[in-house]
Amino acid sequence: MMPEFVLGCIILIIGVIAAGFPRPMTYLGRLISLEIPAFGLLLIMLAYDEMLALLTFIGVTAISTFVLVRAIERKEAAE
Amino acid sequence: MIAIYLVAALAVFAAIRATVEKNTGRKLPYVNVMNFAIAGTIVLLLDHPLALVAAAAYFVGSTLEANAIASTYAGGERRG
Protein backbone atom coordinates (compact mmCIF):
# COMPACT_ATOMS: atom_id res chain seq x y z
CA MET A 1 0.00 0.00 0.00
CA MET A 2 2.94 2.29 0.65
CA PRO A 3 5.52 1.63 -2.07
CA GLU A 4 8.19 3.90 -0.58
CA PHE A 5 8.12 2.04 2.72
CA VAL A 6 8.39 -1.43 1.16
CA LEU A 7 11.14 -0.38 -1.25
CA GLY A 8 13.00 1.37 1.57
CA CYS A 9 12.90 -1.75 3.74
CA ILE A 10 14.20 -3.94 0.89
CA ILE A 11 17.05 -1.53 0.10
CA LEU A 12 17.86 -1.23 3.81
CA ILE A 13 18.19 -5.01 4.19
CA ILE A 14 20.33 -5.33 1.03
CA GLY A 15 22.50 -2.44 2.23
CA VAL A 16 23.00 -3.90 5.70
CA ILE A 17 24.14 -7.20 4.13
CA ALA A 18 26.42 -5.28 1.75
CA ALA A 19 27.95 -3.17 4.53
CA GLY A 20 28.33 -6.10 6.90
CA PHE A 21 29.97 -8.46 4.41
CA PRO A 22 31.60 -6.29 1.71
CA ARG A 23 32.89 -8.16 -1.32
CA PRO A 24 36.47 -6.81 -1.29
CA MET A 25 37.12 -6.86 2.45
CA THR A 26 38.70 -3.38 2.58
CA TYR A 27 37.93 -0.13 4.35
CA LEU A 28 37.03 1.57 1.07
CA GLY A 29 34.59 -1.13 -0.02
CA ARG A 30 32.84 -0.96 3.33
CA LEU A 31 32.68 2.86 3.18
CA ILE A 32 31.09 2.78 -0.29
CA SER A 33 28.66 0.06 0.80
CA LEU A 34 27.64 2.24 3.75
CA GLU A 35 25.87 4.59 1.31
CA ILE A 36 23.24 1.99 0.39
CA PRO A 37 21.41 1.66 3.78
CA ALA A 38 21.50 5.48 3.98
CA PHE A 39 19.32 5.59 0.83
CA GLY A 40 17.00 2.94 2.25
CA LEU A 41 16.54 4.96 5.44
CA LEU A 42 15.92 8.04 3.27
CA LEU A 43 13.01 6.27 1.59
CA ILE A 44 11.53 5.18 4.94
CA MET A 45 11.76 8.77 6.22
CA LEU A 46 10.07 9.89 2.99
CA ALA A 47 7.19 7.45 3.56
CA TYR A 48 6.44 9.08 6.93
CA ASP A 49 6.80 12.68 5.61
CA GLU A 50 9.71 13.53 7.92
CA MET A 51 11.38 16.06 5.68
CA LEU A 52 13.46 17.89 8.30
CA ALA A 53 14.83 14.56 9.51
CA LEU A 54 15.65 13.57 5.91
CA LEU A 55 17.61 16.76 5.20
CA THR A 56 19.49 16.54 8.50
CA PHE A 57 20.31 12.88 7.91
CA ILE A 58 21.70 13.50 4.43
CA GLY A 59 23.80 16.43 5.62
CA VAL A 60 25.24 14.52 8.55
CA THR A 61 25.96 11.54 6.27
CA ALA A 62 28.05 13.78 4.00
CA ILE A 63 30.00 15.23 6.94
CA SER A 64 30.61 11.82 8.53
CA THR A 65 31.79 10.46 5.16
CA PHE A 66 34.36 13.28 5.07
CA VAL A 67 35.55 12.42 8.58
CA LEU A 68 35.81 8.70 7.74
CA VAL A 69 37.75 9.44 4.54
CA ARG A 70 40.26 11.47 6.56
CA ALA A 71 40.56 8.63 9.09
CA ILE A 72 41.12 5.96 6.40
CA GLU A 73 43.63 8.21 4.64
CA ARG A 74 45.62 8.66 7.83
CA LYS A 75 45.56 4.93 8.62
CA GLU A 76 46.78 3.98 5.14
CA ALA A 77 49.53 6.59 5.33
CA ALA A 78 50.71 5.14 8.65
CA GLU A 79 51.04 1.63 7.26
CA MET B 1 0.86 10.40 -21.53
CA ILE B 2 2.88 7.68 -23.22
CA ALA B 3 6.05 9.77 -22.98
CA ILE B 4 6.67 9.20 -19.28
CA TYR B 5 6.36 5.41 -19.62
CA LEU B 6 8.78 5.51 -22.54
CA VAL B 7 11.32 7.52 -20.56
CA ALA B 8 10.96 5.26 -17.50
CA ALA B 9 11.47 2.13 -19.63
CA LEU B 10 14.55 3.80 -21.13
CA ALA B 11 15.89 4.39 -17.60
CA VAL B 12 15.40 0.71 -16.72
CA PHE B 13 17.12 -0.40 -19.94
CA ALA B 14 20.07 1.92 -19.35
CA ALA B 15 20.42 0.72 -15.73
CA ILE B 16 20.46 -2.94 -16.82
CA ARG B 17 22.90 -2.19 -19.63
CA ALA B 18 25.23 -0.28 -17.29
CA THR B 19 25.12 -3.13 -14.80
CA VAL B 20 26.00 -5.97 -17.15
CA GLU B 21 28.85 -4.06 -18.81
CA LYS B 22 32.27 -5.29 -17.76
CA ASN B 23 34.49 -2.36 -18.75
CA THR B 24 34.26 0.66 -16.42
CA GLY B 25 34.87 3.14 -19.22
CA ARG B 26 31.92 1.75 -21.16
CA LYS B 27 29.63 1.84 -18.10
CA LEU B 28 29.70 5.64 -17.81
CA PRO B 29 27.82 6.56 -21.05
CA TYR B 30 24.94 4.29 -20.02
CA VAL B 31 24.87 5.92 -16.58
CA ASN B 32 24.64 9.27 -18.34
CA VAL B 33 21.70 7.99 -20.42
CA MET B 34 19.96 6.87 -17.21
CA ASN B 35 20.54 10.27 -15.61
CA PHE B 36 19.05 12.08 -18.61
CA ALA B 37 16.01 9.80 -18.48
CA ILE B 38 15.49 10.42 -14.75
CA ALA B 39 15.78 14.19 -15.25
CA GLY B 40 13.15 14.00 -18.00
CA THR B 41 10.90 11.96 -15.71
CA ILE B 42 11.04 14.57 -12.94
CA VAL B 43 9.87 17.24 -15.40
CA LEU B 44 7.06 15.08 -16.84
CA LEU B 45 5.84 13.88 -13.44
CA LEU B 46 4.55 17.16 -11.95
CA ASP B 47 3.00 20.34 -13.35
CA HIS B 48 4.80 22.71 -11.04
CA PRO B 49 7.24 25.53 -11.85
CA LEU B 50 9.76 24.26 -9.32
CA ALA B 51 9.95 20.88 -11.10
CA LEU B 52 12.09 22.53 -13.78
CA VAL B 53 14.55 23.79 -11.16
CA ALA B 54 14.60 20.38 -9.46
CA ALA B 55 15.32 18.62 -12.74
CA ALA B 56 18.08 21.11 -13.49
CA ALA B 57 19.61 20.54 -10.06
CA TYR B 58 19.47 16.75 -10.51
CA PHE B 59 20.97 17.09 -13.99
CA VAL B 60 23.85 19.25 -12.79
CA GLY B 61 24.57 17.05 -9.79
CA SER B 62 24.50 13.72 -11.58
CA THR B 63 26.55 14.98 -14.52
CA LEU B 64 29.15 16.37 -12.13
CA GLU B 65 29.28 13.03 -10.32
CA ALA B 66 29.71 10.98 -13.51
CA ASN B 67 32.38 13.36 -14.81
CA ALA B 68 34.26 13.22 -11.52
CA ILE B 69 34.25 9.40 -11.63
CA ALA B 70 35.46 9.43 -15.24
CA SER B 71 38.17 11.97 -14.47
CA THR B 72 39.46 9.95 -11.53
CA TYR B 73 39.29 6.68 -13.50
CA ALA B 74 41.19 8.07 -16.48
CA GLY B 75 43.54 10.43 -14.65
CA GLY B 76 46.76 8.53 -14.88
CA GLU B 77 49.24 11.29 -14.22
CA ARG B 78 51.78 9.90 -11.79
CA ARG B 79 53.27 12.93 -10.18
CA GLY B 80 53.70 11.34 -6.77
Add this chain to the structure above:
Amino acid sequence: MRGVSGVDDLLVLLFAAVALIGAVSAHLQRDRFGKLIAVGIVFGGIAPFIAARGYLDVLIAVSLIVPVTTIIILLICRRDTHDA
Protein backbone atom coordinates in the same frame (compact mmCIF):
# COMPACT_ATOMS: atom_id res chain seq x y z
CA MET C 1 1.30 6.75 -4.87
CA ARG C 2 -1.28 8.82 -3.00
CA GLY C 3 -2.67 10.47 -6.11
CA VAL C 4 -0.36 13.47 -5.83
CA SER C 5 0.42 13.26 -9.52
CA GLY C 6 0.01 10.92 -12.44
CA VAL C 7 2.05 8.10 -10.93
CA ASP C 8 0.50 4.66 -11.18
CA ASP C 9 1.67 1.16 -10.39
CA LEU C 10 3.67 0.64 -13.58
CA LEU C 11 5.88 3.67 -12.94
CA VAL C 12 6.41 2.63 -9.32
CA LEU C 13 7.48 -0.81 -10.56
CA LEU C 14 9.90 0.64 -13.13
CA PHE C 15 11.66 3.00 -10.72
CA ALA C 16 11.75 0.36 -7.99
CA ALA C 17 13.43 -1.92 -10.55
CA VAL C 18 16.09 0.75 -11.19
CA ALA C 19 16.77 1.17 -7.46
CA LEU C 20 16.92 -2.58 -6.79
CA ILE C 21 19.22 -3.22 -9.77
CA GLY C 22 21.57 -0.57 -8.39
CA ALA C 23 21.48 -1.94 -4.84
CA VAL C 24 22.17 -5.55 -5.85
CA SER C 25 24.84 -4.43 -8.31
CA ALA C 26 26.61 -2.35 -5.65
CA HIS C 27 27.00 -5.46 -3.54
CA LEU C 28 28.19 -7.72 -6.34
CA GLN C 29 30.69 -5.36 -8.01
CA ARG C 30 34.32 -5.89 -7.08
CA ASP C 31 35.78 -2.73 -8.63
CA ARG C 32 35.76 0.53 -6.66
CA PHE C 33 34.48 2.60 -9.58
CA GLY C 34 31.82 0.00 -10.33
CA LYS C 35 30.56 0.31 -6.77
CA LEU C 36 30.42 4.11 -7.00
CA ILE C 37 28.51 3.94 -10.31
CA ALA C 38 26.03 1.51 -8.73
CA VAL C 39 25.44 3.91 -5.82
CA GLY C 40 24.68 6.59 -8.40
CA ILE C 41 22.12 4.25 -10.01
CA VAL C 42 20.44 3.74 -6.59
CA PHE C 43 20.02 7.49 -6.19
CA GLY C 44 18.66 7.71 -9.73
CA GLY C 45 16.04 5.16 -8.74
CA ILE C 46 14.84 6.96 -5.63
CA ALA C 47 14.85 10.55 -6.93
CA PRO C 48 11.45 10.21 -8.74
CA PHE C 49 9.89 8.94 -5.48
CA ILE C 50 10.88 12.19 -3.75
CA ALA C 51 9.50 14.19 -6.69
CA ALA C 52 6.22 12.25 -6.75
CA ARG C 53 5.46 13.13 -3.12
CA GLY C 54 5.71 16.82 -4.08
CA TYR C 55 8.78 17.74 -2.04
CA LEU C 56 10.65 19.49 -4.83
CA ASP C 57 12.72 21.75 -2.57
CA VAL C 58 13.97 18.71 -0.68
CA LEU C 59 14.83 17.09 -4.01
CA ILE C 60 16.91 20.12 -4.99
CA ALA C 61 18.88 19.99 -1.73
CA VAL C 62 19.41 16.22 -1.82
CA SER C 63 20.45 16.29 -5.49
CA LEU C 64 23.18 18.77 -4.68
CA ILE C 65 24.45 17.04 -1.50
CA VAL C 66 24.65 13.41 -2.72
CA PRO C 67 27.21 14.03 -5.55
CA VAL C 68 29.39 15.90 -3.05
CA THR C 69 29.51 12.71 -0.96
CA THR C 70 30.63 10.71 -4.00
CA ILE C 71 33.33 13.27 -4.82
CA ILE C 72 34.59 13.10 -1.21
CA ILE C 73 34.94 9.31 -1.53
CA LEU C 74 36.77 9.79 -4.86
CA LEU C 75 39.58 11.61 -3.04
CA ILE C 76 40.66 8.38 -1.36
CA CYS C 77 40.14 6.33 -4.55
CA ARG C 78 42.69 8.49 -6.33
CA ARG C 79 45.19 8.08 -3.51
CA ASP C 80 44.71 4.33 -3.54
CA THR C 81 45.19 4.15 -7.32
CA HIS C 82 48.52 5.92 -7.07
CA ASP C 83 49.73 3.52 -4.46
CA ALA C 84 48.74 0.45 -6.46
